[in-house]
Amino acid sequence: MALNDVRTMADRLLALTADLDDPTARGDSVLPGWSRGHVITHIANFSEAMTRQVDEALQGRLIEVYDGGRPARNAAIDDGADRSADELRTHLNEAVTALLASWDKVSPTDWPLPILHRNSNLSAGLQASWRELTIHTSDLGLAFTPADWSEDFCLHLLDFLRARTPDNTHLILQSPTATWDNGTGKEVRLTGALTDLTAWYAGRPTAAPISGPELLPWP
Known part of the structure; x- marks a missing residue:
């Protein structure tokens, strides 16, 4: 797995949501109890959280993945899920683009640097980004399913x-x-x-x- 895999999936995700409208955003995702707005908010929030993990690790610092832990994470997803399609799409584009920019900063010697996400390191964080983007893109139910997984x-x-x-x-x-x-x-x-x-x-x-x-x- 390489950064190119993460970029490819990010491009696929942003292309699938480029024409997102409000009815589609309100529609059910594959995940029980979650609309597509929930899934998009989660992907965007995860991308922001992982960007912070990367940026802080490159400065030799450790930081919590989500301020307030899992309860705050869950509350933020619920709070953001009912935004308009335009707001959801803007948040997603900005968050995913920033995440890719942060991964671009990582040099070959930086990958072992520790992060608090799963108490792992930047290499594992890149794998987590691959999983999150791939799985949750298929959770949207928008012309990309597990049948498309490599x-x-x-x-x-x-x-x-x-x-x-x-x-x-x-x-x-x-x-x-x-x-x-x-x-x-x-x-x-x-x-x-x-x-x-x-x-x-x-x-x-x-x-x-x-x-x-x-x-x-x-x-």
């Missing part, structure tokens, strides 16, 4: 979500292009397209039905 992204997301495999379970996800497994115990083998298997593991709708065990929460 194989590299699918394998990355599966590895990131390994903690979702239930205890005492050896989960094997087998597609025509890749086989991924995790855990120990009773073997459970699921077959299908890699994008469907990954979407199921991520708790997202699948193009074809995938029936598997109940998964643990996101890490």
Whole structure:
């Protein structure tokens, strides 16, 4: 995964929302209880928060991801979700553009610098940006779905979500292009397209039905 992957997804997101109107913004997203306005607000707020993580790390400082923690994060999403389409689109464009500009400042020797997002580093933060932009762009339900996820992204997301495999379970996800497994115990083998298997593991709708065990929460 490289910065180019993040740029590509950012471009896809901004293109999909370029003509956003108010009815579309008020429409349901893929996420239960969230409109597209909720998802767009979350992506914009995450982008601003990660920009701050990057900029502070480059100055040798650590800063909380969201002032006020998760309760403030959730409140900000609810507060911003019902804005007009123009306001949502402007916020999203400015936030995502600023995030890309911050990532452009990172030199090859900077990637190990620590950040407080998941108590990780800038390299992991770039991966988080890739995940957030990709997954939530598909959550909008606007001509981009998990079926459009790349194989590299699918394998990355599966590895990131390994903690979702239930205890005492050896989960094997087998597609025509890749086989991924995790855990120990009773073997459970699921077959299908890699994008469907990954979407199921991520708790997202699948193009074809995938029936598997109940998964643990996101890490």
